[in-house]
Amino acid sequence: MHKIIHLAPSILAADFARLGEQVQEAEANGASMIHIDVMDGQFVPNITMGAMVVEAVRRVTQLPLDVHLMIVQPANHIEAFARAGADRITVHYEADPHLHRTIMTIKALGCMAGVAINPHIPALAIDAILPFVDQVNVMTVNPGFGGQEFIHEMMSKVADIHAMIGNLRHHIDLQVDGGINTQTAMSAAQAGANILVVGSAVFNHQFSVTEGINRLKQALATI
Numbered sequence: 001m002h003k004i005i006h007l008a009p010s011i012l013a014a015d016f017a018r019l020g021e022q023v024q025e026a027e028a029n030g031a032s033m034i035h036i037d038v039m040d041g042q043f044v045p046n047i048t049m050g051a052m053v054v055e056a057v058r059r060v061t062q063l064p065l066d067v068h069l070m071i072v073q074p075a076n077h078i079e080a081f082a083r084a085g086a087d088r089i090t091v092h093y094e095a096d097p098h099l100h101r102t103i104m105t106i107k108a109l110g111c112m113a114g115v116a117i118n119p120h121i122p123a124l125a126i127d128a129i130l131p132f133v134d135q136v137n138v139m140t141v142n143p144g145f146g147g148q149e150f151i152h153e154m155m156s157k158v159a160d161i162h163a164m165i166g167n168l169r170h171h172i173d174l175q176v177d178g179g180i181n182t183q184t185a186m187s188a189a190q191a192g193a194n195i196l197v198v199g200s201a202v203f204n205h206q207f208s209v210t211e212g213i214n215r216l217k218q219a220l221a222t223i
């Protein structure tokens with residue numbers, strides 16, 4: 001299989017005192033985009049960052065910014081994230097009763113639009129919205145925190161969504177998010193994911209960003 005697998009380092013696990021430096025190190029080592037996890041303490045238990053951080057990251061990198069909104073009523077905040085410099089905005093299926101309208105708003109603002117689904121949501125739930133999105137994010141942990149264990153059972157869902165995408169006429173990126181490391185990256189890629197979101201396996205205290213990315217690239221080299 002000769003498939004390009006993109007790495008999307010998630011700054012959730014970064015050293016925020018050295019955020020610019022760490023993002024630039026990820027860029028220099030071949031990251032395809034920077035994943036920014038926005039959490040509101042309501043949709044998920046944790047609170048992280050908002051549009052100000054997106055704006056700050058925008059100033060230090062040329063890479064596309066992939067904003068993952070884990071917030072209730074995401075439609076209220078889309079414009080602020082688009083203005084801050086987001087290139088891709090992903091909203092949760094579970095968080096929005098008017099998902100189609102929100103997806104169309106994201107696209108009207110000039111961003112790529114994504115839908116994310118939690119582990120308990122089946123592939124078929126996104127069948128009707130699929131023709132309208134540019135990417136799907138399949139959560140392989142329960143969203144809220146970095147460093148959690150990969151839920152292997154999600155791989156059949158990734159394969160199902162990969163097949164559903166194959167039936168459409170246009171390309172849709174398929175992300176997996178949560179618990180990706182040198183052990184799990186290959187399973188996700190084999191199931192059909194083409195973007196791996198990686199937090200703690202890139203940003204951590206054990207090794208550098210450069211080494212983290214290189215280890216993942218090596219793990220994926222045989223695909």
Ligand code: DX5
Binds near residue numbers: 068
């Ligand atoms: C989880 C976030 C993920 C997280 C992944 O709620 O959506 O993007 O940063 O972190 P790791 O790779 O450490 O599981």
Ligand code: ZN
Binds near residue numbers: 010035036037068197
């Ligand atoms: Zn995420």
